[in-house]
Amino acid sequence: MAKRSEDKALKMKRPHKRRPLKTIPMLLLLTAYQVYMFSQLAITNIKELEINYTMLIYFGVFLAAEWVYVIVMRAFAKRRNFEIELIGFLLSGIGIAAIGSAKPDGLLVQTAAFVLGLIGFGVLVWILGDSERAMKLRLPLGILAILILVANIFLGSDINGARNWIVIGNAVSIQPSEFVKVIFVFVGAATLEKLQTSKNLYMFIGFSAACVGVLFILRDFGTAVIFFLTFLLIAFMRSGDIRTIALALASAGLGGWLIAMFKSTVKNRLATWRHVWEPELIDGKGFQQTRVLIGIASGGLFGLGLGQGNVRKVIFSSTDLIFGVVCEEMGVITGLAVLACFVLFAVYAINNARTSRSTFYSIAATAAAGLLLFQASINIFGVTDVIPFTGVTLPFVSRGGSSMISCWALLAFIKAGDARTYLTTYGEIKKK
């Protein structure tokens, strides 16, 4: 008994110390894997040595961005641990490869978004380094989020049945709801950290309801579900007193409202679910799921090689169905690795919670990791008919500039939740 409590005390006292993975060898290994994947696409004919130089440029920029980021962060920010970034690189690289196969035209935007996302990630990690600074941004960002969404209602264009796009000029179209995700996590965590007043709580509930409501108007069912799940997660982490009741009621209300509003969509999806192979659905409402499953089975464990699949020819292959492209061309193993990456993010967030500087960081990290895991699961299991199909994209992997940037921004919360991020090599909290 005495020994046990002693053990426990030891455990509590022990400083959080984990040996960082050796970054450079890991990055070399990752680069080798990415070069192997990219070369399958860039070298169109190995005997004649025909090379697609445009692709080569994109892949080159992508690889260079990874190395520049790591070198700069080691040299100037004295960072020593890069696990989060390496997992992000792995996912983004798999996405770039799959898009190179499914929709090569999308590579320019995807690569540019990756570079922007990485820069945004760096900036956001820096902003989060000072919680005072971060807190000041809470209200303006919350208002900004609502404004963005409202602007979306009026300026939005219908693309693929959902109105969640804003087209600027002819060339640039952005998906505002992607950025609202980031703000949602930020505002949620920041509001709840200093939750001594009910006002804060009701503000957050109101904010969540506004977000989900606008998404309904935009007919973006998938994103609404993700927001709702993330809201539940944040609410749960905060609850534990009288306000639990308010949160529970709000949750139930929001959930019911969501289902009622999307009734016909939900009914439709449920009717198709687990019936996709039936003759009247196989080429209709089950078209995408069956083609993904055929692709997964055809790819086997190791895949057919990039550019060799058939899922890539199906509509939405580079967005909703990218998981099918990954499995068919890079194998079920890669598909499972993709899911494992999101699980790793979540495990990271949980483990770092203990040593986080404040609950703001741990809640933000967990909410961000949770959001990514929800979205990845809803996508992966939706297209494979494990759960009803919902049109959401696979974070980091699916084609989409807004999405890529927002995913890296979410990653910044996880990174900020890791206490080591703001330590110098000498093991001290970095002073401003």
Added chain:
Amino acid sequence: MKSASNRIKIMWIFIALSLAGAAFLLFGIITQGSTWATSSRNAHLYLNGTLIGAGNITDADGNILCATKDGSRTFHEDSEVRSALLHVVGDNYGYIASSIQNQYRTNLSGYNSIMGVWELSNFEQGSEVNLSVKSAACKAAYEALGGRKGAVCVYNYKTGAVLVSVSTPTYDPQNIPEDIDDNDAYDGVYINRVNMGLYPPGSTFKVITAAAAIDSGKGETEKDFYCDGAYHTSYGDVKCMSEHGSLQMKEALAKSCNAAFAEIANDVGADALQKTAESFGYNQKVTLGKLGVYTSTIKAAKDDALELGWAGIGQSTTLVTPLLQTRIMGAIANGGVPVEPYLVQKVTSASGFVQETASAKEGKRALSEETAREVKSLLRNNFEVQYGDWYFKDGMNPCGKSGTAETDPDKTPHAWFTGFLDNEQYPYAFAVIVEEGGSGSEVALPVAAQVVGALVDSES
């Protein structure tokens, strides 16, 4: 706020849910992957509904029975071989349901659960399915049947390899007759009679009645029977072909005396007779790889001496497939334990990886070694005293039993012959049926002798 960091642990539930989803998906891939991959919607495998690069089907000697050439399926060069093996190999339209082309489509297509369709996309050819049949002997069987309806099945009772499997009527899949759906000559042409034809066994069933009698321990082998042309019961008579007079079981089997065997069936009893039949594979699922085999059935009447008498001589309601007849003979030849028949010997992927190989697999023991030896000596005696060894080469030690199965009083009965060679070098068990052929020993035995002779010749 310590509670918040504790509550973060709820994430483990979400992680567990995701992993459960992954496990569910993996389970689906493992159990249903081949169904998904071979869906006609899979453009890797199909072009306009036909397999793009289906692998070869070859016989035991490596002869190509079916191959893909320029995007279409072509068959063996010899029209008679094509016709003889139609039901085994299959056609191009899926009419022959229980065929290799149909049932081994997954393998032929080039899909396998680990590599997906990688083999096909790299070698442009699916796996080769190598069969145990010998096309030359099958052709001999087709010729021996001489246009009559029926079936011939021969298998190696030591290894289980099916060497001959021919069903008639048949047609040349490369030259489909125009009147195939109207002409009575093609009645039931799409059915493989070897594993899906159900016939009354007739006198061949006396082998099972004899086995049941030996096992009964009631001294049936020493009992004297008297045949006055029929076995009399209070319900009516089981008629015999002639008046055999006084005789014992051994002689009764050689002369195929109905009166004696109807009496034996009643001595042994319905339960024992049924039990013996079931131990041989009646009312049991018999397998032939992925090909469907109809279940042979028996229901020995309990309180009806007449019906039981008829059952004892293989009439009544009993029905059997030629494949099971062959397996029954195999069980007796192999000391009481049947070796399960197989048709697919080996499946090899285009890259040379062996995906499947057949091996001798013993089924449930049908009868004790001693009973098997006794039954074997009875069947050997049949040739020595009744049919004559001259049908086969010297030293083959043929054993067997003929049958003439009545179906309809207005029609000629089906001719059966079931048997085996008690020979280490040529361990063949066989069954032949000629529909409406007449006498088993006069019609079916020569067919069996011709086919087995061709097999022996090809081996020596």
